[in-house]
Amino acid sequence: MAFDFLNKEHTVAKPGFNRWLVPPAALAIHLCIGMAYGFSVFWLPLSKALGVTAPIACGADVGFFAQIFSSACDWKISMLGWMYTMFFVLLGISAAIWGGWLEHAGPRKAGVVAAVCWCGGLLISALGVKTHQLWLMWVGSGVIGGVGLGLGYISPVSTLIKWFPDRRGMATGMAIMGFGGGALVGTPLADALMKKFASPTSVGVWETFVVMAIIYFVFMMAGAFGYRVPPSGWKPAGWTPPVPAAGSGTMITQNHVHVSKVWGIPQFWLVWLVLCLNVSAGIGVIGIASPMLQEVFGGHLLGVNVGFNDLSVEQKAAIAALAAGFTGLISLFNIGGRFAWASCSDFFGRKMTYAIFFVLGFVLYVSLPWSAKGHSIALFVGAVCIILSMYGGGFATVPAYLADLFGTQMVGAIHGRLLTAWATAGILGPVVVNYMREYQLSLGMPKDQVYNTTMYILAGMLVLGLICNLLIRPVAAKHFMTPEELAAEKKLAHEKSAAEAAATASSDDMSKIGSGGNPLVIGLAWAAVGIPLIWGITLVLQKSAVLFR
Known part of the structure; x- marks a missing residue:
């Protein structure tokens, strides 16, 4: 057929192809x-x-x-x-x-x-x-x-x-x-x-x-x-697949789970919650990073002991420029964390890497109100940067986590289903952050304190994520494909x-x-x-x- 060259069997590497x-x-x-x-x-x-x-504004009747x-x-x-x-x-x-x-x-x-x-x-x-x-x-x-x-x-x-x-x-x-x-x-x-x-x-x-x-x-x-x-x-060349020792935390299987069965496996839903909670907390911070820095520190960003509401138009423009730089900085940590944390997971193991995300993340989220209260801009910025590195790292580490647990044969399809956790987090995180901010303002809370409760809620999400991560165990043998099922799947996959x-x-x-x-x-x-x-x-x-x- 005209488009046969797109088929999987025509993409198999030949001698001389470099994996890099x-x-x-x-x-x-x-x-x-x-x-x-x-x-x-x-x-x-x-x-x-x-x-x-x-x-050109629409009319009131539109x-x-x-x-x-x-x-x-x-x-x-x-x-x-x-x-x-x-x-x-x-x-x-x-x-x-x-x-x-x-x-x-x-x-x-x-x-x-x-x-x-x-x-x-x-x-x-x-x-x-x-x-x-x-x-x-x-x-x-x-x-x-x-x-x-x-x-x-x-x-x-x-x-x-x-x-x-x-x-x-x-x-x-x-x-x-x-x-x-x-x-x-x-x-x-x-x-x-x-x-x-x-x-x-x-x-x-x-x-x-x-x-x-x-x-x-x-x-x-x-x-x-x-x-x-x-x-x-x-x-x-020279690589031997690891054989997990009894009680090992790596949980690297040599067997394979079919994507059609993954909905019924507890480990899938635990990883789903791990990703959803990690992303919900991180995406909540991304959405408010710029206004949070401006409202929490106000004039202190310019070395002036003045709250955000009391700043002049020129001063607000100046701290808006600082906030734009802050947004760019955390985007770099988001990107760098994807490579750095995922690479580290090859040595620490995926479960340990996520445990670090949740424990360190909890400490950092809880520290944000305290660094804000002490007007410690450097600590605040540093904490948010590390938080965003772990947000990105969570995305990049989870495919390898799935491969360790469910095998490599259908890990792309399983990863696809797991991304529904991302879609959920994209709604949950911003909703929690934005509605809590509006609620705190409705109570008359000063702008430099409206994010405190929100940070504690996000820290609580990470505690739940840590519990889910700790509950993950190797997948039971009954969930893996038999040799006959695997052979049939390989045939379908050419x-x-x-x-x-x-x-x-x-x-x-x-x-x-x-x-x-x-x-x-x-x-x-x-x-x-x-x-x-x-x-x-x-x-x-x-x-x-x-x-x-």
């Missing part, structure tokens, strides 16, 4: 879809898409649904923000629904579909901006793009774990780091493009969507076609059994897979994703430097 080409392929996709985190850069320009210089289809008045930022919610709800839903298909179809086909959905969604959104139809933006980037997010996010997980059984955490950490870094690259790019295309009749957003769709499509297709899967039975692989490939051929290759090609692949990421990080560091002046 797979992480940059995954990064190429994750850096593109990670722009979902930076979509708020479009909200303000879109809120005056018709008026250009100022928003209701919510009428605004969705109206082309006569500008959109409110609150309505545009629904797209952000759609992104992550659809990410979790699509990953859960199509994770099993991905395991059978392979990462290349999933990557191509992700590119078509994400970039096609941007083009539909461009049409929505051009015709001023909000529903087209919601359908384009929110729904279709959200499906691309889900498939793109999980597309490399299973493949990376199979290529790096000796460094599962590090491998997935590298890819998922890219998702966290997507906004670092995409936001300044979008800002520059909007300024270039802005005119007296346009804010430059629809043109920016078109250009970014083209750029992202090229990168995502390159990433999809860069994917290779290892042959059945392959392992890194994989050979270990016996077939041994019969058709010599040990010499196997030893030539995973290492070697052309160093120039490897270097160029890493440069293609490394240069944009370094550019984005450099810009954030420049903005964050204002905190230390």
